[in-house]
């Protein structure tokens with residue numbers, strides 16, 4: 001008799017609008033009926049998801065299911081990325097923005113997302129490495145990126161995605177540029193910038209066209225640098241970004257690369273998948289196909305063809 005495959009469900013009960021708490025029994029039922037033997041690990045605070053993911057790797061689970069927002073998925077990927085054996089990742093998008101789930105075309109409905117997990121259709125996914133840490137969607141620097149971890153969790157629970165825009169509007173008038181020195185085999189830049197994003201996926205901060213050519217499995221980062229600009233120019237650019245047309249602006253530099261170094265004479269904070277990720281200088285590497293992730297069968301095939 002073949003053994004049932006084992007999954008460790010790592011869930012953050014505080015993520016998003018706290019929908020996981022009520023739905024957990026139903027979700028476990030779908031996973032079990034789909035032939036998975038599931039055990040759970042609930043997070044209580046920072047780094048718990050990383051520790052639980054590492055443990056699941058040591059115990060040779062077939063799958064690790066990350067249930068929460070991008071912060072929880074980031075922790076799970078950080079826990080797994082250094083391990084020799086990396087279970088296939090499943091995602092239950094229970095956060096506020098859910099950038100990875102958007103990039104993977106996963107449904108927001110958690111029951112439907114469980115159906116996709118039991119379908120067991122895996123595709124390869126790149127992971128970004130920076131120092132001894134990892135990211136899946138995005139690394140960013142510039143004052144605008146700092147707002148993502150300044151949004152209080154209570155505000156996100158009540159307002160969802162809107163909480164980010166409220167915080168963004170509050171910050172806009174005081175926004176200052178920073179000096180960046182970017183070096184890569186594909187492009188170099190030295191000068192003032194409002195923002196620099198190193199994208200692994202096409203969905204960043206809920207904007208699905210911010211890095212329009214980014215693919216999760218191409219082994220490349222899409223780098224988007226916004227040069228110094230005035231407040232009205234920034235508003236115009238944000239409007240273009242909704243349609244993916246900002247990359248044609250002369251205020252934007254857009255290129256793809258496997259590796260790059262960013263430094264600055266200023267004290268510049270880094271944002272990794274929406275959380276604080278240390279300071280510049282840093283070297284970034286895109287680790288091609290470092291993980292496997294579960295997706296819907298026709299969607300996953302389309303994603304690979306894109």
Ligand SMILES: Nc1ncnc2c1ncn2[C@@H]1O[C@H](COP(=O)(O)OP(=O)(O)OP(=O)(O)O)[C@@H](O)[C@H]1O
Pocket residue numbers: 012013014015016017043044045046047068069070071072073094095096097098099156274
């Ligand atoms: N039980 C818990 N109670 C409160 N905070 C928690 C708990 N477990 C984990 N956390 C914290 O939750 C954060 C990650 O949240 P996550 O990204 O999953 O959801 P979110 O912030 O609602 O969604 P998004 O990242 O999409 O905005 C981490 O900073 C982690 O320390």
